[in-house]
Amino acid sequence: MTTNKPSCACHSDDKNNKNSHGQGENNHDHNHDHNHDHNHDHDINYDTNIYQLFLPAIICAVFLITALIFDSLHFSFFKSWFRLGWYIVAYLPVGYPVCKEMLEEFKHKDFFNELSLMFLASVGAFYIGEYPEAVAVMLFYSIGENFQSLAVAKAKRNINSLLDQRPDVATVIENNNTKVVKATEVHVGEIIQLKPGEKVALDGELLSSSSTFNTSALTGESAPQVKEKGDVILAGMINLTSSSQIKVTTPYFDSKLSKILDLVQNATGQKAKTELFIRKFAKIYTPVVFFIALMVFVLPYFFTKNYDYETWLYRSLIFLVISCPCALVISIPLGYFGGIGLASRNGILVKGSNFLDILAEIKQVVFDKTGTLTQGNFSVERMHIEPGFDQTQLLHWINLAESHSNHPIAAAVLEYVGVKPDISQITSMEDIPGKGIKVEIEGKDILVGNFKLMDAYNISYGSEIKEVVNTVVLVAVNKVFAGYLEIADQLKPGASKDIKNIHTLGIDTTILSGDKNSIVQKVAKEVGIDRAYGDLLPEDKVSKMKEIKAASKGKVAFVGDGFNDAPVIALSDVGIAMGGLGSDATIEVADVIIQDDKTSKIPIAVKIGRATKHVVWQNVILAFGIKIIVMILGVFGDIHLLEAVFADVGVALLAILNAVRLQKTNLSN
Template sequence: MEHQHTYDAQGRQLCCTREEKINSNVETMEHQLDHDGHNHSHDHHSGDGWFGLFLPAIISLTLLLVAIALDIWISQDWFTGWLRIIWYVLAYAPVGFPVIKDAFRSIARGDVFSEFLLMTIATVGAFAIGEYPEAVAVMLFYAVGEVFQTLAVSRAKTNIKTLLDQRPDEVTILNGNQPQIVRAEHVSIGSIIRLKPGEKLGLDGELLSEKASFNAAALTGESKPDTRTKGETVLAGMINLHTVSQVKVTTAYTDSKLSKILEIVQNATSQKAPTELFIRKFAKIYTPIVVFLAIAICLLPIAFVDHYEFKEWLYRALVFLVISCPCALVISIPLGYFGGVGAASRNGILFKGSNFLDTLARIQNVVMDKTGTMTEGVFAVQEVAFNETFNQAEILQMVNALESQSSHPVATAIHQYVGDSVTNIPLEKTEEIAGYGLKANVNGKELLVGNFKLMDKFGIAYDIDHSNIVYTLIAVAYDKQFVGYIIIADSIKEDAQETIDKLHSLEVKTTMLSGDKGTVVKFVADKLGIDRAFGDLLPEDKVKKIKEIKAKNETVAFVGDGVNDAPVVALSDVGIAMGGLGSDATIETADVVIQDDKPSKIPMAINIGKQTKKIVWQNIGWAFGVKAIVLILGAGGLATMWEAVFADVGVALIAILNAVRIQGMKF
């Protein structure tokens, strides 16, 4: 059951688990930095934030070192009795009392067996048997570990926020040709933004200038200049590179692509990976078991040991409690997944949940669409082969008018070839037939434009063998007669070959499913070395093929545009959308969004998933291994509190450093 968050009088979250405590500390630190940032430089106020976190530990360490010096190195006869106890209590207070307070809060909220309770019992017990230096040292190292974990989580969150939240606070709009600086969130749709070289665009819009080049690294992870022409869409976060440009705002500040991307990444950790969910459940069962085992270690030997000493066995039980604290797992595992999401975002890949990192790590099949995924999706008309009995120019105008009803790349190619229609074509009863093409009535006669299956569907006779033509063919029929066909060619993306090679090196099978001509699909697949390829598929045929793969108990990732292939995306284990910048629907429907059109990001996403899972399991193995060894030694009386501190705080810190390592990896 999820706990409801409660807050104190100052609005700070009252914590129940160590993870909540760390996140609360991060929020408090970020709030303080934001508040101080109005008057101080970034470096200075960052230092203030860190110092505030470390201050209790610094006070405690100073008092502890003085006490140890008086105990061991400085000869005197006054540091004894109540004075010595009070001194160690003062050393314990800055780091110990907050933990004791959190332990009572946890109990009040129904979570009795928390990490806070373990550390409280262990250190108060050590005080009770006179082990004052060890009691203070255990809590001190625990507090230091918590601070380092807070900084690690803060760094992970800051990296992602800095990476993605590239929106400038202010923009320059033209008000009657007069430049005026206003807050970006106050800019209305239709306003004209003036963008100087080096400035970031604050809102999505339409380019009014003839041409401009932008750095879109904040969106795609690629620093290669992106040249846009008049009328094309430009997005918030893009940096104008060369000339002064004008952009007409088309989207509100909060609805921009960058805002949606930022929201996706910040919410990604709400969808937990199975490993995270397991560790949370495990900790809830594991912690009370450890407490009862510690009680057993302390009391059971009475029945079996001849010379039983309560103090000795209590000490062993306390050591056991310190060692068993599951901090390394509870914090480092979510941090590992958070790092994986951040590393992917930095490379222009959006994961909608850390669970998809896990799924991609074990993916066995990548099934991909052809057009726009492995090919450019930029078609060009190569040849028009119409029957001479028809007026070619007139039929092309009709085809152009009908194709203008579609957003398919083929329609764009035909429009570019024919140009703007000279006459107003009277289209009636326009209909798109999924997997076939388009149908309409023109001047009371039926016009069909699509593949040859469309001709077969409507009983149109034709006398050509189209199966041997490699390129994409658009068949045309008018008034129940076959007019001819248009040959359209597409080009393979420059990194498509690299993509397939990397997928094969990861031992991932590849399959291409396309509604395009079988000969075209086979040609592209053979050239790239794709394992299996199927063309001439209707949407329901693609679903059938995915089901055949899944019937073999194999995991499947489908890569497409995330809109037209919605049934296939829903059926696959992971839906990956290409070119997320182009479509709002893509961002909504896919599990993973590749923000540019580069298929090479597919194996990169899989590799990030594998590396994240590897780091997570390294942490699990390391934490359990060290703790198991020291637990056995502690129960046998061979480990002291100092070894216990290493098994708890030391292992946690090493696991955290390992978790944040993924943020600096190159993929």
């Protein structure tokens, strides 16, 4: 029976939670608790093995019911040792596995846990002659544990079925012939063929002219996307239309989906403060209640007349049973696990349950501008050339200078020129952070960047240029101002509505950007951002973030591309990266990843954090409240052992059902 259940007090699946994100405080010492844990819930086959899971409890129940019938009919044979033996036989199917695992715990010097607690309560009931209650204690405890096991297994199965979309095989084209091979054996550079309706097994580049793909496994969005020749295709996408060919660019286990799957599976390794507290609390709480139960049995001897040891032993056993911390130690991690799963279904990757707690407490969201609130798809609107300079030559130099940059503005210049530059023409290059680029080309010093770059080299330019609202890229040749490009970006669709939804949650908003202040203020006004700061160097962003954190009454989130803004993300309480689907660096740096690049997911992420926190605290209050009431009733003899068992199992199941409910929450705006 117990081989398929996760135990409550100290068996919470830590050995499978690799904390790969440097959260040292979460690597607390639970190793000895988990080398022999009960975490076999993934072995449960819901179609065939539920009967097997409950079989010991069924056998126990049959013997117990039969014994109760014999007792009620007062059969003469059902007395003395025969009666005791019958109840022991009823007890063994559920009691023996618990006893066995309790002894395993003892080997690891863990003497105070719910296993020893239940075993002691049932043996004590046998000792005072309460045979039916002795069996019932273990029976209902086992049934409760089995239901808990099913709940945990269902939560894990939901997440695994959501994310583990990787096919096991792929069709490889070799010498104009196709063969089906294991996906793990496909090498980089090989070409795989996709039929309509087939899932992509590995990341690659589309060789066919075009095809439509369902990307919901990666982004949470069901709207199909049209991919053209040369576009990146990721594992987990589903080919919807014509047969397509893809050139593999990444090994199976390094695919984007594999990294996402690992991230979500390992997310439970970073524990929330509530979860860490409950674990530490349970290790102190359980021995304390053992001691209190002992005092309930012993102390009345000194303060009451006509002390009846059986009565006070019985009351101490009731106290032991109801004090079991199962409801807390199972339902709280399950609540956070449900929150992580709910976020995943909405295309939001949360790297740990600790970040769910932070999301719940956010009072300020700080945005980067480009690629976060705007589309980041820049285009050159127009070009101004100073007299004496050739436009074609100047564009060629700008294109060369921007060739080493992956910034969207560099891409806009390349698209505008239409020719990929020959970088061998560059003699030297210096990247000047927050200002621009200095290059030497054909013996000329070329400066390409913003106003700060021009000012740093004392290059004069017309003051009217600063009145241009759009982004401008200025260029100087041999310290003489040569002209500028005017570049425009577009707001993301629905950005203003998304900011309004964030404000509805009681959260303030700010923009920190290195772009021109006039553009930043314009964007802030259009989308409804509370405050905006432009013309910021990287170190200025850090200073502003420190000011914002010092003034904020709650947690501060930063939303950006997750790589260029790494210092600001490090300062924030939680870093939220947009467009994690396209950047490995984003997955490494950020704490929360919005996979489809939509600002609408930010208020959803906050709602998920708050909903998770509510469920967790509901469970804490429910469990403690009922347990304290029943403990008091038990000490004063107003409750029986069987009722205490029902109360304990009932509280655990209610808390678990509450945690599971979270996974079905609808949080769309």
